[in-house]
Amino acid sequence: MILLRCRTCRREIPSDQCVDLECRSCRVLTAVELDRREYRRLWAKRERLRRHGAALAPVEAQLTRCVVRMQRRGLRGEELNRILATDREMVSREVR
Numbered sequence: 001m002i003l004l005r006c007r008t009c010r011r012e013i014p015s016d017q018c019v020d021l022e023c024r025s026c027r028v029l030t031a032v033e034l035d036r037r038e039y040r041r042l043w044a045k046r047e048r049l050r051r052h053g054a055a056l057a058p059v060e061a062q063l064t065r066c067v068v069r070m071q072r073r074g075l076r077g078e079e080l081n082r083i084l085a086t087d088r089e090m091v092s093r094e095v096r
């Protein structure tokens with residue numbers, strides 16, 4: 001087994017898990033970049049609506065569709081939860 005160094009995170013990865021010198025988790029993070037931007041935009045909208053006491057169901061349906069897209073791109077489980085928590089945290093820091 002040959003070890004290669006991921007060009008993005010610099011970790012050593014078995015060559016069979018590398019594509020274009022990038023490990024699986026870095027490829028997934030690249031693939032979900034636009035979805036994460038959309039998730040943050042929608043979460044900020046949800047926060048605005050919540051503060052005004054407006055209905056949240058429509059924006060929550062949009063958020064769910066956005067998360068499903070990320071899952072389809074391979075972001076799942078603990079890693080998905082960690083990314084979503086990071087993005088919500090980012091939005092709440094901007095809002096304050």
Ligand SMILES: [Zn+2]
Binds near residue numbers: 006007011026
């Ligand atoms: Zn990597």
